[in-house]
Structures are given as structure tokens and as C-alpha cells.
Amino acid sequence: MADFLRRSRARLSPSDVGLVAGVRRRTPGLRREEVAALSGISADYYTRLEQTRGPHPSEQVLTALARALRLSQDERDHVFWLAERRPPLRGRSTHVRPGLLSLIDSVEGGALRLICDIGEVLAQNDLALALLGDPTHHHGRAASFY
Secondary structure (H helix, E strand, O other): OHHHHHHHHHOOOHHHHOOOOOOOOOOOOOOHHHHHHHHOOOHHHHHHHHOOOOOOOOHHHHHHHHHHOOOOHHHHHHHHHHOOOOOOOHHHOOOOOHHHHHHHHHOOOOOOEEEOOOOOEEEEOHHHHHHHOOOHHHHOOOOOOO
């Protein structure tokens, strides 16, 4: 799983996920800290996952990583199997396709929040976060924000 996470991180640029690249980048793709922040997990925990020192991640962490790394459904399922977990059923998934995440990131001047049928926030842009607030403070559960 560590190798898959590293390769998935390396294929994305900061602009792919709505981040500013900055001046000094020694690593191709996203930094570990950036993936961790996009996933809502600590940078230390993500580093341990990439170094095969971490525990088996929960389904919530795997789902958040799949969103942050813009994985396709097949890639998301693969990372679940690598973590020795059964992937969520495809008919009732909270997986957000990479193209939809890119669309949410690209909209300027409008607040966008993607919510599943049970009311969980799957993704939102910065303006939605500013206007509508952080739903984790209301429901006590983590969500990924873009």
C-alpha cells in the first residue's frame, strides 16, 4: 500500500487539487503534508502509512485518502484491498469521481458542497467552507474538504 500511495501522490500536482504550488518544491507531485491535510489526517500518520510503519487504516481514512489522491473507483478498491479491507459496495458509495472534484475546485464565485443521501459532506470548495462552516463541528465526524 505504501508504494501505491507514493505513486498516487507523485502523479498529482498542487493545482490538480486546488493548492498553490509555491516556489520551492523538491518532490514531484503533492507533499505528504498536503495529502494528509486534504485527507483530514495527521501528517505523521500519513508518513507512517507510506513508510509501512502505521496500523491498518480505517475505512474512513481509506475513503478520505482516495478522495484526496483523486483515485478512480478501481484504484479506490485497490487501495482497500491493499489495506486488507473489503471495498465499499459500488451502488452505495461515498466515492467522488476525480472529474467532479476538479469541477468543484474550478468554480469561482459560488459555494459548492457535495452531500450524499444521508447528509454527509463529501466535498466542498473554500467558499462553501467559509459561508457554511465546517460540518465536523456540528456532527462530530470528519469530512474531506476541497
